[in-house]
Amino acid sequence: QVQLVESGGGLVQAGNSLRLSCAASGRPFSTYALGWFRQAPGKEREFVAVMSWTSRTYYADSVKGRFTISRDNSKNTVYLQMNSLKPEDTAVYYCAADVGSLNTVVTGQCPYWGQGTQVTVSS
16 A cells, blocks of 8 residues: 655745655655646646656646656655746645556556645735
8 A cells, every 4th residue: 555645735925936745655665656636626636747767757738847846765755846836826736656657647547646735826
């Protein structure tokens, strides 16, 4: 069983930065594909970013150039650095993972999810 716990959400003004963290446990962390999703009120959950176990990264067009996903295998943690935040980035952000498979994380069909952390960007 893989457990994911997000932290780092909060209220920030537009243009500022925030870093989310997701701590994982349960299996050798280095074999995970790890991703971030978000869900705004009244909207469907959407893909934000993903990093494979070989450190390949992919981003949604809406965050490309502003958000950076990274991982620290020694701390079993994946991060999402969010810069130049906009009010439309307001959402609950979820960490997601699968062992090995990048595609299941990109499509949101992965088996492991965190509980979410709220990010609110004020204008």
